[in-house]
Amino acid sequence: MRTIVLAIGLITCLLSPAAAFVVEEETLFPATGVETQILSVLSTTDTAILRPVILGFQARNSSVSVRYTVASSQEVYAAIHDEGIGYDLVISSAMDLQMKLANDGFAARYRSALTDSIPNWAHWQDRLFAFAQENVVLIVSRAGLNGLPVPQTRRDLIEMLRGHPEVFRGRIGTYDPKASGAGYLFATQDARQSESFWRLAEVMGGLSPRLYTSSNDMISDLKQGRLVLAYNVLGSYAGPRLADDPDAKVVELEDYTLTLLRTGLVPVNAAAPNLGGAFLDFMIGTQGRRLLRDDAGLPPTDEMALASGPYLRPMRLDPGLLVFLDRIKRKAFLDEWSSAFSQN
Amino acid sequence: MSQAPLSLRLRLVLQLLGIAAVLAILLYFTVRTIAEQAAEATHDGVLGAATLAIAERLQGGDSGVGIDLPYEAFSILGSISADRVFYRIEAAGKTLTGYADLPLPPRTGASVAPVFYTAPYRDTQVRIAAVKRTVLVARVAVPVLVVVAQTQLGQDAIAQRVARRAALVGLGSFILAAVLSLLTTGSVLRPINRLAEAVGRRGPQDLRAVDHPTPAELRPLVSALNGFIARLRGALSRTETFIAEAAHHIRTPLATVRARAEIALRQAGSEDSRETLRAVIRAVEESSRSAGQLLDHATVVYRSDRLADEHVDLSALIARLVMAIEPIAELRDLTIMVAGVENKIVVRGDPPLIESAVRNLLDNAIKYSAQETQIDIGVEKKGKTARIELCDRGRGLAGQRQSRLTGRFQRGENSGDVVGSGLGLTIVEEVAAAHAGRFELTEREGGGTCARLFLPLV
Numbered sequence: 001m002r003t004i005v006l007a008i009g010l011i012t013c014l015l016s017p018a019a020a021f022v023v024e025e026e027t028l029f030p031a032t033g034v035e036t037q038i039l040s041v042l043s044t045t046d047t048a049i050l051r052p053v054i055l056g057f058q059a060r061n062s063s064v065s066v067r068y069t070v071a072s073s074q075e076v077y078a079a080i081h082d083e084g085i086g087y088d089l090v091i092s093s094a095m096d097l098q099m100k101l102a103n104d105g106f107a108a109r110y111r112s113a114l115t116d117s118i119p120n121w122a123h124w125q126d127r128l129f130a131f132a133q134e135n136v137v138l139i140v141s142r143a144g145l146n147g148l149p150v151p152q153t154r155r156d157l158i159e160m161l162r163g164h165p166e167v168f169r170g171r172i173g174t175y176d177p178k179a180s181g182a183g184y185l186f187a188t189q190d191a192r193q194s195e196s197f198w199r200l201a202e203v204m205g206g207l208s209p210r211l212y213t214s215s216n217d218m219i220s221d222l223k224q225g226r227l228v229l230a231y232n233v234l235g236s237y238a239g240p241r242l243a244d245d246p247d248a249k250v251v252e253l254e255d256y257t258l259t260l261l262r263t264g265l266v267p268v269n270a271a272a273p274n275l276g277g278a279f280l281d282f283m284i285g286t287q288g289r290r291l292l293r294d295d296a297g298l299p300p301t302d303e304m305a306l307a308s309g310p311y312l313r314p315m316r317l318d319p320g321l322l323v324f325l326d327r328i329k330r331k332a333f334l335d336e337w338s339s340a341f342s343q344n
Numbered sequence: 345m346s347q348a349p350l351s352l353r354l355r356l357v358l359q360l361l362g363i364a365a366v367l368a369i370l371l372y373f374t375v376r377t378i379a380e381q382a383a384e385a386t387h388d389g390v391l392g393a394a395t396l397a398i399a400e401r402l403q404g405g406d407s408g409v410g411i412d413l414p415y416e417a418f419s420i421l422g423s424i425s426a427d428r429v430f431y432r433i434e435a436a437g438k439t440l441t442g443y444a445d446l447p448l449p450p451r452t453g454a455s456v457a458p459v460f461y462t463a464p465y466r467d468t469q470v471r472i473a474a475v476k477r478t479v480l481v482a483r484v485a486v487p488v489l490v491v492v493a494q495t496q497l498g499q500d501a502i503a504q505r506v507a508r509r510a511a512l513v514g515l516g517s518f519i520l521a522a523v524l525s526l527l528t529t530g531s532v533l534r535p536i537n538r539l540a541e542a543v544g545r546r547g548p549q550d551l552r553a554v555d556h557p558t559p560a561e562l563r564p565l566v567s568a569l570n571g572f573i574a575r576l577r578g579a580l581s582r583t584e585t586f587i588a589e590a591a592h593h594i595r596t597p598l599a600t601v602r603a604r605a606e607i608a609l610r611q612a613g614s615e616d617s618r619e620t621l622r623a624v625i626r627a628v629e630e631s632s633r634s635a636g637q638l639l640d641h642a643t644v645v646y647r648s649d650r651l652a653d654e655h656v657d658l659s660a661l662i663a664r665l666v667m668a669i670e671p672i673a674e675l676r677d678l679t680i681m682v683a684g685v686e687n688k689i690v691v692r693g694d695p696p697l698i699e700s701a702v703r704n705l706l707d708n709a710i711k712y713s714a715q716e717t718q719i720d721i722g723v724e725k726k727g728k729t730a731r732i733e734l735c736d737r738g739r740g741l742a743g744q745r746q747s748r749l750t751g752r753f754q755r756g757e758n759s760g761d762v763v764g765s766g767l768g769l770t771i772v773e774e775v776a777a778a779h780a781g782r783f784e785l786t787e788r789e790g791g792g793t794c795a796r797l798f799l800p801l802v
Contacts, residue, residue, distance in 0.1 A: 103428045105466055125426045125497065192415055318422025319429035323413045328441045332412065 021079040025070040029054050033062030039275040040067045042076055043091035044182075045262065045298075046216075050091075052295035057282045064275060072213070073097055073181035080106050086269045088276035091262065093134070093234070094181040096188075096321040098263045102128040103322060107265040110277045114284045122261065122301045124317040130261035131283040132298040133306070133314065135235040136186050138251040139219065139242065144171065144228030153255040154196045157231075161203045168207045173218045173230035176211035178334055182260075183213070186232040188324040188333060189258050189315055196255070198340055204231070205341035216241075222248060234260070240297040252311065259306065259314040262298065352536070353529050360525030364518050372514035379506035380499075387471060387499050390424050392458035393417070395473040395492040398431070402488055404480035409435045409488055417492075425498020430465065434489040435479070446491055449474040468495050535559050539566070551577045584643075591639035598632045633707070637767040640700040644774040651694040651778055655802060658723045658730055659685040661699055666721065669706050677715050680706075683722035689730045691799040693779045698799070701775035704768040705734045705795050711762050712738035712793070729781065729798040737792040746785045772797060 027047045031037075043050065047068055054066050069087070071079065073094030079085045080101055092098050101107055107127035115129060122130040138157070140150055146167055151157040161168055175183020190197040210227065212218045215237045218230035223245060235250060242248040264283070266276040282288040289300035299305065306312050315321070323329055350358075397417035403410030411433055421429050432442040447463040449472070458473040470493040478485045535558055542556045553570040602625060609621040663685050673680055691698070709719045717737040724731055741749070742758040749756055750773040753766040769785070772795070776783035781799040788794045 103430075105428070105468075124422075125428075316419065316422070318419050318426075320415045320419030320422060322429060323415045323418050326411075326413050326441050328411045329413045 021071060021075040021083060021085075023069055023071050023075070027068045029058060029066040029068065031063050031065045032058050035065045036063040037272060037275055038065045038067060039089070039272060039279060040069070040087045041089045041091060041276075041279065042069050042071065042079060042085075042087040043089075044071065044073045044076055044093050045091055046070060049296050049298065053283060053288060053291045056287060056291045057279055060282070060287075061278065066279075077101065077181070080267055084269060086271045087267055088270040088272045089264055089266055089279050091264045093260055093262045094185055095261055095263060095315055095317065096185050096325055097181060098128055098265060099124065099317060099319070099321040100325050101267075102265055103319060106267055108268045108270065108273055110266050110273070110280065112277060112281050114281045118284060118301065119303055121303075121314065121316065128263050128265050128317060129280055129284065130263045130301050130317065131280070131288070132236070132262040132292055133301050134260045134262060134299060135252055135309075135312065136232050136258040136260060137235040137238055138229060138231050138253055139222055139233050139238050140229040140249050140251060141222055141225065141227065141247050142249060143247050144222075144225065150249055150251060151253075152251065153253055154194070154200055155255065157229075157253070158196065158200055158203050161200075161207060165207055168228055170208045170210070171226070171228040172204055172207050172209040173212055173221060173227045174204065174209055175232055176213060177337055179211070180213040182215075182234070183232065184324070184330075184334075185260075185315075186258060187337060189313075190232070191333070193256050193258070193313060198336075200231075201337060201340040209341070232258075236298050252309070254311045256313045257309070257311050259312050261301070261315065261317060263317070353533055356529040356532065357525060360528065361522055364521030364525060367521065368514040368518035371517055372510045375510035375513055376503075376507055379510065380503050383499050383502040383506070384471075387424065387494070387496075388458075388460050388473065390420060391471060391473040391492060391494055392460070392475075394421050395458050395475045395490050398433070398492065399475040399477045399488075399490045402477050402479050402490070404486075406482050408481055409433075409440060409479050409486060411441060421492075421494055425501070427498050428468075428470075428495040430470065430493040432489075432491040434491070435481075436486050440488075442491075446493055447472065448489065448491060462496075463493075465493060470495055471499070535562060543569070551580075587639055587642045591635060594635040595632055598628050598635070602628045602632070634767075637704065637771060640697070640704070640771050641767050641774070643700070644697055644771055644778060651697070653692060654695055655690050656693050656695050656698050658689045658691060658698075658732060658799070659687060661695075662702060662721060662723055662732065665699065665703055665706060669703070669710065673710050673719070676710065676713070678710060678713055679718045681718055681720045683720065684724045689723050689725060690802045691730050691779070692802050693799060697775045697778065701772045701797060702732060704771050705732075705797065708768050708795075709734055709736040709738065709793075712736065712759075714738065717792075725801065726798070728801055730801050732797045732799075733794060734796075735788050735792060735794040737788070737790075740787050740791060740793055741785060749785060750783070 025047055029051075041054075047070055050068070054068060058064060058066060073092050074097070076090060076092050077094065077097040077100070080087070080090055081104065090098070090101070102124055109126040110129075111126045115123065115126065118129065138151070142150070144167070148160055148164060148167065149156075151160050161172075175186060177184040177187040187197070210221070212221075212230075215234040218227065218233050219238055219241050221227045222230055223242070235252070238248075238250050242250055264276075264280050266273045266280070270276050283292060283300075292298045292300045306314055324333060394417040397414045398411075401410075401412040401414055403412075413431075418429055421427070430443045430446050432444065432446040432448075433440045434448070445465075447461075447465060449459050449461055451459075455476060458475050461472050461474075462469060463472055464470075472491060472493040474489060474491045477488050477490065479488050480486070539554075539556050539558055539562060543554060551573050553573060554566050556566070558566050605621050605624045605628065609618055609625065612618045612621055662682065666680050666682050670680060706719075706721070709721075713719060713736045720733075720735045722733050724733075739756075739758045742756065744756055744758075748754055750769040751766075754770075755766040769783075773783045775781075776797055776799070779799050781797065783798070784796050786794045786796075
């Protein structure tokens, strides 16, 4: 084994006494040559997904060891914002939290020929860079639907849920926005996009939905038949895992489908900011994009792909993302969500 | 030594360029200032709108101030530039939400309309808009302050772009002004150059008043010039009169002395006294000739600036002079052969001067010729000039250069016992020059000298 799994599962990171954030997994990828530098990456993306990219990076930079730490998006945010731990690169799918980090001055400026070449919508200043775009999808089990048509819009979905409560009761999954950063982001963006979200929340709330904190759990439960459908699942996880499952269907709803940008930033207190930047460059560059698409299953940022899906609504990297992080706004939103979701 | 003053052109160009540079710099700063103000106004407008949008969503109630941050307000701030955004909502002196350390407006007089100010925040400068609203909480009026701040990266980027363009505009206008100032300088100085040309083009004898059309600014110069010309004309004419009078006053008594001496010679008894009287006569003759030559020389010098411009028939002139001088030649048994006087050969010039030149040549030939020799004088047309050639069998030039012999009061080294003033050849040369002609002296084959005077034909 070229990689040594240092810790699997929920452990408390003991890097420093102040580091009280919760780490899910920490993996060291030793340098292929003589180690002279260590790149510390803090990420919300599972090690298994990004491993090919890390190995590709190390193939080019044989003297770099990579310490890859996985945590939830809230913990990633806390590690940088509250605890100021000096990671060299922070990767997260929680665009709002990444934006908050950059806006509040925790992201260093980084510029290279590659970062200059990425389109405007895929970066914010020279501090926050998107490298993957992932659609937020609905997944359904054909068997579970029991002959009902696969919904193509939220209106279809609402009508189907209303019309056949017996099919769906207790068998609907979605994110818990109170517990999951990604879930909160998807829900708030949904609420922005359309009023139909609240109707959907009400309908789903009436069907004893199961709440999750990760897309993978929803996918697993769907595969095992515990769920008929799961709403707001990361397509980049669902696609590869359900590709060879004839029963499961990944649906990009046609009224609109949110597109999430997975972003990276180099913290201002990074020990080796150039290494962090180099890894960013690698992911944005040709080889990194190929590895992301083919081996990691993460669609790299691609303007053409966005243009070809007229129903795709990429979330914008702008200060609007800060709004729902506001204490009062968050409380108001979650209160409203709770009242809509648990009306009965 | 004082330095030569700057030329008018250089002075004008430098001053115009200086003005252009000052204007270009002013233009640069004006464009920059206006553009920066415009950029700031634009950013302020958006920032103020975002702040108002938040303020308008404030709600009263029984439990507290209701706040609903509008997503678009922040999103729009992000659309105008990728700037960091901070906000703070404060009610009754307590921060309800946002960044609690964001600076408040300097005066608490924030009003319904946004108040803008710039303040340092965290690691940068931010532009801040503040709006005040009053909200009823449990029927009590609570003042709420909404403060929204934005970093100025976008504005600075605009400022930089504008500064670059303003610099280009300034540079462009400077170059344009430089070209125009060169053209202007040329056109302003043209009348001066024209006047200078008109005065310079005048012939040497042209002492008329300058009557060139000139701009008003040059009229004092022209009238001063005309006054000077008038004074010069007066001085010349006085000099001429003086010379004529002087010559007359010298010659007349000399003629009287000579007449008396000749009478005395005829009545003299002893050979001794006759010899003395002859010497007196010779000396008087020589003095008279010298006086004549001085007069001629002075005439050439003073009058060559304003020569008479008449037709002179060289053939007639030579014939007349030869006839007048023949008696003297005969005294020394010299024969004068004249050639080429059958036809008129007419040149343009001042008759007394040309006559003086030819007479001096003849005098010289007679003075320096050996006894019983021949003097050849002839005139002929040579292209566009008339050539008077006079050859003798005298002492020749003895290898001396013509320029030495024609110098004023210079006499040849081999002139020996012959009496002379040293002015004869000077006069010839000056007359030739004054008439745009030429004078040359050469050694004659077989001994003697040839003198040639070329004068342009009519």
